[in-house]
Amino acid sequence: xxxxxxxxxxxxxxxxxxxxxxxxxxxxxxxxxxxxxxxxxxxxxxxxxxxxxxxxxxxxxxxxxxxxxxxxxxxxxxxxxxxxxxxxxxxxxxxxxxxxxxxxxxxxxxxxxxxxxxxxxxxxxxxxxxxxxxxxxxxxxxxxxxxxxxxxxxxxxxxxxxxxxxxxxxxxxxxxxxxxxxxxxxxxxxxxxxxxxxxxxxxxxxxxxxxxxxxxxxxxxxxxxxxxxxxxxxxxxxxxxxxxxxxxxxxxxxx
Amino acid sequence: xxxxxxxxxxxxxxxxxxxxxxxxxxxxxxxxxxxxxxxxxxxxxxxxxxxxxxxxxxxxxxxxxxxxxxxxxxxxxxxxxxxxxxxxxxxxxxxxxxxxxxxxxxxxxxxxxxxxxxxxxxxxxxxxxxxxxxxxxxxxxxxxxxxxxxxxxxxxxxxxxxxxxxxxxxxxxxxxxxxxxxxxxxxxxxxxxxxxxxxxxxxxxxxxxxxxxxxxxxxxxxxxxxxxxxxxxxxxxxxxxxxxxx
Numbered sequence: 001x002x003x004x005x006x007x008x009x010x011x012x013x014x015x016x017x018x019x020x021x022x023x024x025x026x027x028x029x030x031x032x033x034x035x036x037x038x039x040x041x042x043x044x045x046x047x048x049x050x051x052x053x054x055x056x057x058x059x060x061x062x063x064x065x066x067x068x069x070x071x072x073x074x075x076x077x078x079x080x081x082x083x084x085x086x087x088x089x090x091x092x093x094x095x096x097x098x099x100x101x102x103x104x105x106x107x108x109x110x111x112x113x114x115x116x117x118x119x120x121x122x123x124x125x126x127x128x129x130x131x132x133x134x135x136x137x138x139x140x141x142x143x144x145x146x147x148x149x150x151x152x153x154x155x156x157x158x159x160x161x162x163x164x165x166x167x168x169x170x171x172x173x174x175x176x177x178x179x180x181x182x183x184x185x186x187x188x189x190x191x192x193x194x195x196x197x198x199x200x201x202x203x204x205x206x207x208x209x210x211x212x213x214x215x216x217x218x219x220x221x222x223x224x225x226x227x228x229x230x231x232x233x234x235x236x237x238x239x240x241x242x243x244x245x246x247x248x249x250x251x252x253x254x255x
Numbered sequence: 256x257x258x259x260x261x262x263x264x265x266x267x268x269x270x271x272x273x274x275x276x277x278x279x280x281x282x283x284x285x286x287x288x289x290x291x292x293x294x295x296x297x298x299x300x301x302x303x304x305x306x307x308x309x310x311x312x313x314x315x316x317x318x319x320x321x322x323x324x325x326x327x328x329x330x331x332x333x334x335x336x337x338x339x340x341x342x343x344x345x346x347x348x349x350x351x352x353x354x355x356x357x358x359x360x361x362x363x364x365x366x367x368x369x370x371x372x373x374x375x376x377x378x379x380x381x382x383x384x385x386x387x388x389x390x391x392x393x394x395x396x397x398x399x400x401x402x403x404x405x406x407x408x409x410x411x412x413x414x415x416x417x418x419x420x421x422x423x424x425x426x427x428x429x430x431x432x433x434x435x436x437x438x439x440x441x442x443x444x445x446x447x448x449x450x451x452x453x454x455x456x457x458x459x460x461x462x463x464x465x466x467x468x469x470x471x472x473x474x475x476x477x478x479x480x481x482x483x484x485x486x487x488x489x490x491x492x493x494x495x496x497x498x499x500x501x
Contacts, residue, residue: 149351156314158341158414159367243318244336 010035053115061115065122069094072130080137082249084238090133093230097129097223098122110215121219124195128180128220132227136176140232141249143168144239152246161240169236173228180224184217193217266325267292267418267450268313268343273322275308282308284474285322290418290467292327295444295451297465297482299458301496304471306454307348310420313452314345326418344416348423348454350407352395357381357406360395364413372413380409383442385435400427408436412443418450419443426456437464458500461485472496 013035020027052060073090080086102118104110111117144151147168154164187193192200195216199209239247266289275283283305290296298306311317312324315336324331331339341364353360361380362372378388384405390398398406404424411419421440425433441464443449455461461468465482470493478490488494 149349150353152316153347153351153353154363154367155336156316156340156345156347157364157367157410158337160337163367243315243332245315245317 049115049119052119056115061118064115064119065098065126068123068126069098072126072133076130076133076137079134080141080235082141083137083235086137086235086238089231089234089238092234093133093227094126094129096230097125097226100226101125101219101223105219120195121216124216125219125223128223129227132176132180132224133231135179136172136228136231137235139175140168140172140235143172144249148246155244155246161237161244165236165239169232173232176228177224180220184221187217264294265292265327266290267327268452269325270309270312271323271325273312273319273324275305275312275317276320282474283312283319286471286474286476287322288469288476288479290450290452292450293444293448294466295440295453295464296467296469297461298452298454298469298471299456299461299485299496300469300471300477303473305474306469306471307422308474309471310345310347310422310452310454313418313420314343315339316345341414342416343418343420344411344414345420346404346407346411346422346424348426350400350403350424350427352398352403352406355395356391357393357395357398358391360406361391361410361413363410380412383412383439384409385432385439401429401432404428405432405436408439415447416449418452421451421453423454423456425460433460440464456500458485458497470496 013031016031017028019025020031048064052064069091072094073087076090077087080090083089102122105117105121106113111121144165151164151168155161193213193216196209196213199212200206239249241247269289270286273283273286274281286305286309298309300306308317312319313331315331315334318332326334326339326343353363358372358374358377361377365372374391377391381388381390386402386405386409390402390406395403395406404427408421408424419440425436428436437460440451440453444451453461453464455464462482462485468479468482468485469476470478470484470488470490472492478484478488478493484493485497488497
């Protein structure tokens with residue numbers, strides 16, 4: 001694709017801009033910012049990836065992954081700000097997910113140990129893990145608030161924090177996993193996944209593109225389950241003190 | 256304070272200069288008092304006086320910001336929280352139920368200890384609180400407020416507490432049910448020597464069921480002693496409160 005044809009694709013930005021202006025939606029500024037940011041961010045990533053691929057250095061791969069984890073943590077921690085030490089809990093979760101998935105992929109020689117594979121797959125894994133963390137933390141803090149009485153009842157009857165928080169925790173883990181499982185049920189029927197579409201457009205064999213997409217889908221299932229469960233079990237002790245008393249947490253609604 | 260006095264015997268629980276603040280708001284202010292062992296102590300006072308907060312402190316759901324609380328002479332802060340809460344049972348006014356059947360609710364104290372509650376024991380508990388054994392498999396959503404309150408009391412009794420804290424447990428019950436629950440609590444108190452603390456807004460109830468009483472206002476213990484203090488109050492604030500309630 002030449003730069004001329006790429007610049008023609010800006011027509012797809014002009015359409016929503018024109019619609020927003022005509023219907024007075026007031027979204028012109030946000031649309032423009034989003035367009036400019038995506039151009040700058042993606043072009044920068046393109047150059048960085050070219051540099052990293054050419055350098056063939058593991059240090060740069062690690063730096064790239066660390067950058068992804070840092071950005072994902074920064075984004076997700078806002079939703080769990082009421083949970084003490086959420087930043088470290090998120091970092092630990094993302095690092096564990098990354099090590100687990102790359103360990104399996106590289107250990108079993110499913111994918112080659114090159115930047116070309118490690119970085120995009122890490123991006124998908126950490127990105128998915130971040131979305132799952134946000135979904136989980138949102139739900140968990142809401143469940144904790146709405147089931148305060150039940151949780152305190154179980155504590156008052158002699159239950160431990162783990163027993164008292166069991167139901168809200170399980171509900172939150174399940175609720176955060178449902179979108180991943182549901183979207184996988186209709187994949188290929190309703191929408192073609194982005195990565196697979198990209199490979200097909202770039203000229204890859206559709207069957208090979210499907211094989212890679214399946215690998216990613218299965219990977220994301222593990223990512224989703226491990227993220228919610230790990231973050232859940234790391235987070236719930238922060239909601240109680242050493243006397244097994246519930247701590248007050250500040251929810252988004254109270255901010 | 257834990258020594259109590261000769262007339263009222265030993266203290267089951269004692270509070271020593273206890274204060275509690277939440278978000279810099281003083282809820283309990285320098286309270287010292289005790290629950291005489293094996294007696295029924297009623298807690299009276301206007302809403303917002305801090306009575307429920309005292310119960311939550313005694314059950315260990317919250318800790319004092321100042322002062323200490325003793326259970327049979329042992330500082331509760333040094334006790335294992337789960338053991339404390341099984342020894343000092345609490346039934347709260349809202350009678351929160353866990354989703355599921357009556358049996359699931361009754362069995363919960365045992366479930367939390369990885370034990371099972373025998374069906375016969377569960378049925379016996381139900382009859383003790385004046386409910387038919389057929390209630391066992393009912394869903395809690397089908398229960399009336401009064402029935403929930405009775406289940407809540409029965410559930411607290413499963414742990415066989417030595418001290419039982421009852422927060423306005425008869426406020427949603429009719430006259431007959433109130434009388435049944437009062438008899439049950441008196442039976443539990445006499446038969447098993449369980450020390451009872453009972454928050455009530457009904458002064459007649461406080462007079463006929465209680466041996467000892469605490470009058471609380473604005474987070475302070477204004478007066479405590481034999482229930483007779485409600486008949487002939489010395490403190491002007493208590494006099495005013497009783498006049499208002501009467």
